[in-house]
Amino acid sequence: MMDKELLAAHVEEVLREAGFSTSDRCYLRPRSFDLAARRDDQFLFLKILSNIDGLNERTALEIRRLAKHLLASPILVGEKTRDQYLERGAVYFRYGIPTLSLFTLADCLLEGALPLVYAAHGGLYVRIDGDRMRQIRLARGISLGALATELGVSRRTISKYEVEDMDTSVDVALKLEEIFNEELIEPVDPFQTEAVAEVKGPVTDNILRLLLEIGFEVVPTAQAPFNAITREGKLVVLTGVGKFSQSIIKKARLMSSLSSVARTKSVVIVDGETKLECIEETALIEKRELEDIDETRDFEDLVAEKKSK
Structure with missing residues (x-):
């Protein structure tokens, strides 16, 4: 391995x-x-x-x-x-x-x-195009009972394949395709995923709370190389916070790389002072500068100003 x-x-x-x-x-x-x-x-x-x-x-x-x-x-x-x-x-x-x-x-x-296959409890399964299967079966005059007998399953199971899109084993799916001489197995797209249900918790970090007061939505993170995703409309910012240090410099560099691929902005808000305006594509903003901002547009302008220097 x-x-x-x-x-x-x-x-x-x-x-x-x-x-x-x-x-x-x-x-x-x-x-x-x-x-x-x-x-x-x-x-x-x-x-x-x-x-x-x-x-x-x-x-x-x-x-x-x-x-x-x-x-x-x-x-x-x-x-x-x-x-x-x-x-x-x-x-x-x-x-x-x-x-x-x-x-x-x-x-x-x-x-x-x-x-074409996904793993679940009990083994490997496939998804059948039930509607297409039903159309082919009816067009060829094959009854539910006849198909069920040939497959060795119940009429109710065949009905579930057709009406409820019930998934089945690889063996049954291949036998169905053999009976109809048609492709019925639907591919599984791993890049189409269900959204996660989310319960928003309180924003406890004092610096991130300043962003809330300005008018941003703030989504704190626990295990990411940034402390929050900050957003307002089309503006999305990977946001880091902390005192200026070597570790903050490393974080800012990694955030620059991530924001480039994610097509977002990246900002580190420094709790204290820094002489740097920018590290690669990540703007550095001191907490005192953030305290002087009242609107999200002013924050966006400040980020642009830092990156232009």
Whole structure:
């Protein structure tokens, strides 16, 4: 089994070959995700683990929240679950995050070949195009009972395939395609994910509360290389806070790389003084400067001013 660093290097290689621009790898701890990548309007947040069972629910929730607010697709790339290697061409799920092997990721991004199978409790399953199956069955004059007998299932099961889009086993799906001599299996798109239900908690950081008072929506983070996503209308800002230090400089550089891929602004609000206006693409704003701002437009103008110097 590859270690995480080698697996991450292979993931970056696949992404570059597929035409994605990638952020620097997140090296600051704690970290919820490892990499951001974009190809045109396709934006991915990737977590990379050799054994996917290492992802916990808290981290998964943070990745999904970040993806929701930055219009990204969260993806977990791994090699094994328990003692089993991930199947090529199958999508797994960990706390709502689509999970792929390196080879499945490459098939999706390089070949445009979406998986046909997903893993759930009890084994591997596929999705049947129930409406198309029903249309073909009726056009050929095949009764529910006759089809059920040939498949060895109940009439109710056939009805559920057609009306309720009930998923089925790989064996049954392949037998259906053989009976009708038509493609009925629908691919699973791991990049189309359900939004996470979110309960907003209070913003407790004093500096982030200043942004609230100015009129921003503030989404605090717990494990990201920035402290919050700050937004108002089309303005989205990756926001860091802290006293000026070497660690803040490292954070600002990583935030610059992430904001470039995410197509956002990035700002570090310094609790104290700094002689620097900008670190790469990240503007540095002193807390006292923030205290003099009353409107979001003034904040945006200040960020632009810092970056122009």
